[in-house]
Amino acid sequence: MPELPEVENIVRDLRRKILTKKILKVLILSDKAVKNNKKFFTKKVKGCEIEDIRRRGKFIIIDLSNDYCLMIHLKMTGQLLYQDLNQAVNQTIDKHTHAIFEFKNKGRLVFRDIRRFGYLKIEKKDKLEGFLSPRVGPDYLDISCREFSDVLISRRRMIKGLLLDQKIFSGLGNIYACESLYRAGIHPQTTSSDIKKKKVRKLYYSIQDILQEAINKGGSSVGDYLRPDSSKGRHQQYHLVYRKEGKVCPKCKRRIERVKINNRGTFFCPGCQKLAP
Numbered sequence: 389m390p391e392l393p394e395v396e397n398i399v400r401d402l403r404r405k406i407l408t409k410k411i412l413k414v415l416i417l418s419d420k421a422v423k424n425n426k427k428f429f430t431k432k433v434k435g436c437e438i439e440d441i442r443r444r445g446k447f448i449i450i451d452l453s454n455d456y457c458l459m460i461h462l463k464m465t466g467q468l469l470y471q472d473l474n475q476a477v478n479q480t481i482d483k484h485t486h487a488i489f490e491f492k493n494k495g496r497l498v499f500r501d502i503r504r505f506g507y508l509k510i511e512k513k514d515k516l517e518g519f520l521s522p523r524v525g526p527d528y529l530d531i532s533c534r535e536f537s538d539v540l541i542s543r544r545r546m547i548k549g550l551l552l553d554q555k556i557f558s559g560l561g562n563i564y565a566c567e568s569l570y571r572a573g574i575h576p577q578t579t580s581s582d583i584k585k586k587k588v589r590k591l592y593y594s595i596q597d598i599l600q601e602a603i604n605k606g607g608s609s610v611g612d613y614l615r616p617d618s619s620k621g622r623h624q625q626y627h628l629v630y631r632k633e634g635k636v637c638p639k640c641k642r643r644i645e646r647v648k649i650n651n652r653g654t655f656f657c658p659g660c661q662k663l664a665p
């Protein structure tokens with residue numbers, strides 16, 4: 389959390405708020421939140437304009453008007469909130485606020501993170517690819533069904549772990565992996581190369597559809613995810629298995645179960661998602 393749909397919503401919202409805006413002031417309240425030397429970071433970011441804001445997997449990339457770009461990873465609980473200082477709402481700065489960027493128009497971008505795994509990092513534009521490519525594989529929204537099935541066949545890995553491995557394909561996290569496997573009727577512990585062709589196709593299109601549905605609903609607000617205007621996403625209302633243990637499956641009426649796989653809570657329906665012997 390946040391996953392591809394949440395990060396995509398943040399990027400789209402930020403484009404509307406801060407594109408072309410000039411950063412007047414940078415405040416780092418917690419050194420740990422910034423992966424660069426604090427002075428260096430501040431010096432490079434201050435005075436820049438925002439040229440573009442984009443997403444790569446779960447990374448937010450802000451292109452600055454100099455040779456640098458600012459990367460933000462929200463990890464578990466990170467938030468990017470846009471506050472308009474002309475309005476008297478949503479202006480709280482608390483102990484979980486780690487960085488603030490102030491713009492010329494009296495707006496500010498606030499980086500807040502309760503669990504402190506998220507971070508900011510600037511990188512030279514010509515070094516960005518070198519930083520990202522070992523960490524972030526092709527984006528789920530950019531891959532074809534063919535590319536997806538080729539990887540599943542060749543990797544021979546437990547499907548859920550494979551879906552979550554950002555180095556293979558990027559953007560999916562626990563929520564949408566669980567929901568996609570349920571929609572496709574695949575047990576999360578199935579070995580990827582054992583999944584029949586037809587089911588691989590079904591999984592691919594389930595992922596694509598669920599990600600689009602979640603983007604359109606503003607993402608899922610379970611835990612701390614908020615959009616930059618502090619509003620919540622609505623896709624959590626449409627989850628059928630994620631955090632639904634004990635609830636009745638709408639397809640087969642069995643009860644949804646929760647198991648731990650690779651230390652992550654995994655939700656599935658024992659009726660619809662059978663582990664083949």
Ligand SMILES: [Zn+2]
Nearest residue numbers: 637640657660
């Ligand atoms: Zn079921």
